[in-house]
Amino acid sequence: MDFLGFILAQCLSALSQAAILFFIACGLTLIFGIMRIVNFAHGAIFMLGAYVGVTTVAVTGSFLLSLFVAPIVVGAVGMAFERLFLRRLYGRRDGGAYLLLTFGLAVVLSELIRVIWGAQPLSAGIPDFLRGIVVILGQPFPLYRLFLIVLGIAAAIAVWQFLERTRAGLLIRAVSQNAEMVHALGTDIDLVRTGVFGFGCAMAALGGVLAAPLVTAFLGMGTTVVIDAFVIVIIGGMGSFLGSLIGSTLVAFVQVLGAYYFQDLALALMYFLMLTVLVIRPGGLLGKEE
Amino acid sequence: MTTRQSATRRAVLKAVTAASALVAAPSFLRQASAANPIKIGIPTVITGGYALLGSQVMRTCKLVKKMTDAKGGVIGQPIEFVYQDTQGDPATCVRKCHELVERDNCRILTGVIVSSEAAAMLPKLEEWNAIFISHGNGDGRLTAELLVPRFFRANTSAPMGARALALYLKDAPEKKFIAIASDAAWGRSSNAAFEEQIKKVGKDLVDKIYAPVANKDYSPYITKILQSGAQGCYVALQGDEARAFYSQATQYGLAQRVQFFTEIVAQADIKVLGRDAIGLMGSSRYPLTYDVPQNTAFREAFMSEYKNEIPDWSDGEMYQAMMILFAAIEKAGSPEPMKIVAAMEDLDVTSVKGPVLMRKCDHQGENQGFVVKVAKNDKYAEPIGEIVKIYPRELNTPDCRSASYSK
Numbered sequence: 001m002d003f004l005g006f007i008l009a010q011c012l013s014a015l016s017q018a019a020i021l022f023f024i025a026c027g028l029t030l031i032f033g034i035m036r037i038v039n040f041a042h043g044a045i046f047m048l049g050a051y052v053g054v055t056t057v058a059v060t061g062s063f064l065l066s067l068f069v070a071p072i073v074v075g076a077v078g079m080a081f082e083r084l085f086l087r088r089l090y091g092r093r094d095g096g097a098y099l100l101l102t103f104g105l106a107v108v109l110s111e112l113i114r115v116i117w118g119a120q121p122l123s124a125g126i127p128d129f130l131r132g133i134v135v136i137l138g139q140p141f142p143l144y145r146l147f148l149i150v151l152g153i154a155a156a157i158a159v160w161q162f163l164e165r166t167r168a169g170l171l172i173r174a175v176s177q178n179a180e181m182v183h184a185l186g187t188d189i190d191l192v193r194t195g196v197f198g199f200g201c202a203m204a205a206l207g208g209v210l211a212a213p214l215v216t217a218f219l220g221m222g223t224t225v226v227i228d229a230f231v232i233v234i235i236g237g238m239g240s241f242l243g244s245l246i247g248s249t250l251v252a253f254v255q256v257l258g259a260y261y262f263q264d265l266a267l268a269l270m271y272f273l274m275l276t277v278l279v280i281r282p283g284g285l286l287g288k289e290e
Numbered sequence: 291m292t293t294r295q296s297a298t299r300r301a302v303l304k305a306v307t308a309a310s311a312l313v314a315a316p317s318f319l320r321q322a323s324a325a326n327p328i329k330i331g332i333p334t335v336i337t338g339g340y341a342l343l344g345s346q347v348m349r350t351c352k353l354v355k356k357m358t359d360a361k362g363g364v365i366g367q368p369i370e371f372v373y374q375d376t377q378g379d380p381a382t383c384v385r386k387c388h389e390l391v392e393r394d395n396c397r398i399l400t401g402v403i404v405s406s407e408a409a410a411m412l413p414k415l416e417e418w419n420a421i422f423i424s425h426g427n428g429d430g431r432l433t434a435e436l437l438v439p440r441f442f443r444a445n446t447s448a449p450m451g452a453r454a455l456a457l458y459l460k461d462a463p464e465k466k467f468i469a470i471a472s473d474a475a476w477g478r479s480s481n482a483a484f485e486e487q488i489k490k491v492g493k494d495l496v497d498k499i500y501a502p503v504a505n506k507d508y509s510p511y512i513t514k515i516l517q518s519g520a521q522g523c524y525v526a527l528q529g530d531e532a533r534a535f536y537s538q539a540t541q542y543g544l545a546q547r548v549q550f551f552t553e554i555v556a557q558a559d560i561k562v563l564g565r566d567a568i569g570l571m572g573s574s575r576y577p578l579t580y581d582v583p584q585n586t587a588f589r590e591a592f593m594s595e596y597k598n599e600i601p602d603w604s605d606g607e608m609y610q611a612m613m614i615l616f617a618a619i620e621k622a623g624s625p626e627p628m629k630i631v632a633a634m635e636d637l638d639v640t641s642v643k644g645p646v647l648m649r650k651c652d653h654q655g656e657n658q659g660f661v662v663k664v665a666k667n668d669k670y671a672e673p674i675g676e677i678v679k680i681y682p683r684e685l686n687t688p689d690c691r692s693a694s695y696s697k
Contacts (some may be wrong), residue, residue: 006517013509110337119345121533123562126541135544140516142541145509213541215506215534216562220339224504259501259510267502 005137016145018252019152023207027200031241043222049205071202078201124212237287327370336375380410381671405429425611431691449483450574454659456487464522480526518539567608574598659686
C-alpha cells in the first residue's frame with residue numbers, strides 16, 4: 001500500500017510539473033506552427049507573467065484574479081510586439097532575423113523586469129483555499145499541485161476544443177497549413193498571426209503565474225523552463241498542439257522519475273528521450289518531417 | 291668656440307631642468323598619488339540567476355565607498371570600484387577580469403559570486419599581477435589544492451559552515467540526517483564537509499541528494515526525504531534553488547516532519563518565505579545581531595542608507611572583506627599587489643563578525659562559527675536569524691590547506 005501511494009504521489013508530481021510545462025510549450029508550438037517563428041523570448045514572457053501575477057496578488061489580494069490579469073496584460077504585450085516588430089519581417093525568408101529579434105526581446109524584457117521590479121525575488125504565496133495537503137494512500141500531496149493538474153487538464157481540453165471545433169480554430173489550422181490560400185480566400189491572416197502570437201504569450205504568462213508559488217518570481221526563472229519547452233516542442237513535433245501535450249507529460253515524467261531513481265543522470269535523461277524520438281521519428285511524435 | 295659655448299649653455303639648461311625635475315618629483319608624485327584612487331575591480335553577477343547576490347555586493351561597495359571616503363580614504367587615497375558583469379559564467383568571468391586589469395588597471399579583485407568563477411580566475415592572477423580577495427566563495431578547495439599565493443579568502447567557507455552546524459548537532463536530539471545540495475562545486479564541497487563532520491559527532495547520514503543546478507521541481511527529492519525517515523535535513527542550496535526548495539517543502543508539510551538545517555541562512559530567502567522560514571536553523575555567514583561595535587556601526591549605516599533593508603550574509607561578508615583589505619593596505623602603506631599579500635598574511639582584524647585572522651599557511655580567514663535560528667524580532671520588519679551558538683575561530687576553521695578537520 002505504501003509503495004502504491006508512493007508511485008501515485010510521484011505520478012501526481014509529474015502531472016503537476018507537466019501542467020506548468022504544457023502552458024509554456026503549447027504557446028511556443030502554436031507560434032511556430034502558424035508563424036514559423038522560433039520564439040526565443042518565450043522564457044522572458046513566462047517570467048513577465050509571473051511578475052505581473054505576483055504584483056496583481058499584492059495589489060488586489062486575489063490569486064484567482066491574477067490568473068486572468070497576467071495573461072491579458074502579457075498577451076497584449078505580445079500582440080503589440082508582433083504588430084510593431086515581427087510583422088515587418090514577414091517578407092524575409094531567413095529565419096535568422098526572427099531569431100535575433102525574439103532574442104533581443106528576451107534581453108529587453110529581462111532588463112525591464114529588473115528595472116521595474118528590482119533584482120530581489122518576489123514572494124508568491126498561494127491562497128488559503130489552496131494551502132494544505134491531502135493524504136493519498138499514506139502519502140502527503142500538496143493541494144496546490146492538484147489544482148495545477150486540474151487546471152492543466154481543463155486548459156488542454158479547452159484549447160483542443162477551440163482549435164478543433166470553432167471557426168477561429170479552423171482558420172488557425174488552415175493558416176498553419178497554407179497561409180497563402182487562406183489569404184486568397186479573403187481572411188486577414190495578419191490578424192490571425194497577431195492573435196496567435198498574443199495567445200501563445202498569454203499561455204506562457206499563465207504558466208508563469210502558476211509556477212511562481214513553486215519557485216517564487218525571480219530574474220532568470222524563464223531560462224531553464226524555455227529549454228525544457230524547446231525540448232518538448234521537438235519531441236512532440238514542431239507546431240503540433242497534441243504533440244506539445246504529450247511531450248510535456250513525457251518530459252515531466254522523465255524529470256520526476258529520473259530525479260528520484262537516476263539522480264546523476266536526471267538532466268541527461270530528458271535529452272536522451274529527445275534524441276531517441278528524433279532517431280525514430282525525425283519530425284517529432286506528431287510533427288511532419290520537412 | 292661659439293658652438294662650444296652654445297652647447298655648454300644647452301648642457302647647463304638640461305642639467306638644471308633635470309635637477310629641478312628630480313627635486314620637484316616626490317612632491318608632484320605625492321599629489322598625483324593622492325588624487326589617484328585605489329581601484330578595486332568587482333567582477334560580479336549583474337544579470338542572470340545570481341543577480342541578487344551581485345546586487346548585494348554592489349550596494350555594499352557603494353556604502354563602503356561612502357563611508358571610507360568620508361574618513362579620508364585609505365592611506366589618504368580615495369577608493370574606486372569598477373564593476374563588470376560576469377553572468378555567473380567562469381569563462382566570462384575570466385574575460386571580464388582581464389578587462390578590469392588591462393583596461394581599467396584594477397589590480398585588486400573581489401566580489402566574485404560563483405566558486406567555479408573563482409577557481410577559473412586563480413591561475414591567471416600571476417599573469418595579471420593582481421590579487422583576489424574572496425568575500426563569499428565557499429568551495430573548500432580554493433584554500434587547499436587550488437590555492438595560489440595571490441588569493442585570500444576572508445569569508446566563511448562551505449566546510450566552515452558545515453562544521454559549525456555539525457558541532458551544534460552533536461548535542462541536538464536528531465539522530466538521522468539526510469542532505470540535499472546543489473550539484474555544483476560549492477554544494478558538493480558543503481555536503482562532503484557535512485558528511486565528514488556529522489559522522490565524527492556520531493550521527494547517521496542516511497542519504498545524500500545532489501539536485502541539478504537551477505532545478506525547479508523538488509517534489510521527487512522531497513518525497514525521497516519523506517521516505518528516508520530522517521529527522522533532520524541538511525540543505526546546501528542557495529538563492530533561487532533554496533527558495534524553490536523551501537517553498538515546495540512547505541507545501542508538502544515537510545517542515546512539520548523534518549527539521550531543516552542549512553549551510554547559509556540568507557535574509558533574502560527569509561524575506562521571500564516570510565512566516566514559512568520561521569524555525570529554520572543553520573550556519574550564518576553574517577550574524578546580523580552579533581554585538582560588537584563594528585557590526586553595530588555597519589548595520590546602522592546600512593539600514594540608514596537603504597531605508598531599513600536588512601543586510602544579508604553577502605553584504606556582511608563583502609563589508610568584512612573590504613575592512614580586511616583596507617587594513618592590509620594601511621599596514622603595507624601601498625596598494626601594490628604583492629605588498630598587500632605580505633601585509634595580509636597573519637593579519638588579525640576585528641570585523642563585523644568578530645576577530646578574523648588571515649592565516650599565512652593557506653590564506654584562509656579564521657572566522658568564528660555562528661549557528662542561528664530564524665525567528666520573529668520586534669526590531670525588524672521581517673524574521674531574522676537569531677544567534678543560538680558561537681564557536682571559536684580556531685575550532686571552526688579547517689586544517690591548513692585542507693577542507694577537513696583533524697581536531
